[in-house]
Amino acid sequence: MSDLEPIAPTDALELYLTDRSSDLSDWTIRSHRSRLSTFIEWCRDSEGLENLNDLTGRTIHRYKIWRRDEGDINTVTLKTQIDTVRVFVKWLETIEGCPPDTAAKIKSPSLSPEENIRDTELHTDAAEEMLDHLTKYEYASLRHVTLSLLWHTLMRRGAARAIDLQDYDRDEQYIHIVHRPETETPLKNGQGGERMVALPNTMCDLLSDWIDDQRPDVTDDYGRSPLLATTQGRVHVTTIQQYVYMATRPCAYGVACPHDQDPDTCAAAVERYDASKCPSSVSPHAIRRGSITHWLRKDVPQPAISDRADVSATVLDAHYDERSEQEKMEQRRAFLDDI
Template identity: 40%
Template sequence: MTENSLEPITPQKAKDKYLKDREDDARYDTIDTIQRGLDHFITWCEYEGIENLNTIGGRELLSYKNWCKENTENNTVSLNGLLSILRRFLVFCVKIEAVKSKVPDKVPIPKIPDDEDVCYEKPTDEEVEQAVAYLETYEPASRRHVEYAIIKENGNRVGALRAIDEEDVDLKEQVIEFQDRQENDYTDEKGTPLKNGTDGEREINISKELAELIRRYLNNPDRHDVTDMFGREPLLTTRYGRPSVETIRRDLYKLTRPCTYADSCPHDRDIDSCEATKSYNASKCPSSHSPHPLRRWSIEHQIDRGVPKDQLSDRVDVSVPVLNKHYDLRKEERKRKQRLKTFEKLFDGYGDPDATLSETELAALMNDDGMIDPVALNELIAKSEKEQTPSHDRSSNDSDTEGERDEGQLGITDFSEGPNAVWQPAVIPVLAGVAVGKWIPGRLTHELEALAPPSEDSPWPNQSRAAKGMAAYALYVCLVSVNFALLGLLPA
């Protein structure tokens, strides 16, 4: 193509033609992203006084890149995306004879350093627990409570959350179905599309607690029982219909401010004068976050608990390679220890030798192809961990319970230790009597059981055992009498 064969066209007109052409193969969200990306280019063309795309060349494209770096808040990753949009637009412009054929290849797209496109932002476990506690206490069964709980448990995108209709939720079976429902008219409301279209459609299991929360929300008198503009009944509602993605983002920004859920500020700001305390400025709080960091927390939490990535991939609508790159951010030591749980089950010489499965146990995990079923193996590992945990928890809880008593009640050690120690001569016999009294019942029980052990055929004890029993009983009666006598010595 020669320069003389180019047809003059303004940047804005070329952009309009490109967007119209992309409507045949791009989703609404993609069209919106393209339009916002090209808006920067149109603004730059107006700034530079470029009215004909025929004049665009390598020097102009480099100038545009530098302008973007100076005038927009784009990091390397977003700048890469912005210039990639421009390059594809210029490929289209070559087809309509608006720019020379080699122009698209001259777009200076920055290379993204390794791992720079990985976002590590996510809330801590403590922050998640505090947010949940706040919702359960002050906003139980509210829309925001349900929004937070669904993303926390399942790790779905905010667009998928918004798309849920009432009919998509089966509370009895504890299932949520995600369906792609998009509109083809780009000039109207976009509907509720899923990011990956029909490929993103799926059914997920939810916990009994989440199902109960959704049931309470549906019965909440403060919930708006409305339909959207398409006559559908959304699960999440506002007085005007289905909440927008921006509304849900704003809900989480407001919730995740520490001054909201913890009534404190880790940034040494004056809560009364901080601009982030205003609802419309909630995102300006350094600790607040949008739904995506919570999605990241959920996915990493599920990975860390041992959910197989092929199953998690379907659940959160993300490919396994993307899970590995963007979400599996566990330290190598933790990954190694997680793998060790598998190796010690399958092979001798790894980890706990008692955990290694026998040939019979391994055979029980085989599938029809004679291979070990990884899902069954993971379930076995999870079951083993669960069986090991409760015994420790129970012992801890039991010890905690034993240690509890009324604040005003004195224990036996309080008579002799600490600031509540009581040293009175009259108390010494009481202590001795109580100590012996605690020992005698157990000893008496032992002797009575010994009178007629189960191994003997005769129900009657021999003379020796009978004599011991009578002596123990007499001693017990004697000591009980002494205890009552000692108690009578105490002051009223």
């Protein structure tokens, strides 16, 4: 204990956020601040802890129990909260702010198989209303192109960001998705994720209008010409994520708020970086999941969807297919009745 340097909880939090700001996105930093502020306040108010040198695994266990019983949160959220605390404590050890191996004593809540698979998806009706609104009011804008590309191609946001102008073939109507890690646009599955993705006519018309009329004439830091570009260069993955949160709020595409909030005063409606706080907004992954489920419901063969989305059949079944067992049964019945 004598080797430790005294540090107040609030000071530790600010040092941590400053240190991590170089390797975490702004969005992640804000999330960590929110989660850890609750922990810091609890340490001060409930434990009277003024110096994190006195932090122990038992202290954090008491916090976990308090958060579970008093926070009105589910197990998935609790796990996220505790995992963030563990990352913070592990960092704290590196600056001699708490006893060594404290982080190793933190037990993250276990999730059941059902809890480990998030069931959030952007439903077809909401997706179509959102895209119709963008077509009418933001046609061929970067946000319109980005949201349309994610929905129609089933690709991950990292893959969408990686596309160059040369990867889009207007005549043959497809996009070639290429793994280029040496210039900072890797694909999740490496070269195994490379593929050609066919595009519908409407998507090609939109891309062509974006390229011809709206896209800034820029290159990235490697001299490549990104398809999804801002005036600063290649669009960032956090920008794509922010576009999705903003566009999927019901009030953003003309639907009455299902949460009885006034769009003129609701923070999630008026503040760009609070869009994710809307209970109805979704992440890019939810668009991918919703689109995959949409095409499964349209009886598109699973192998075709797996190849297009770059996801194995096993993972698709476990993490992306949101059809109920009854829906699957009725689709099989309709298929067999036609034979």
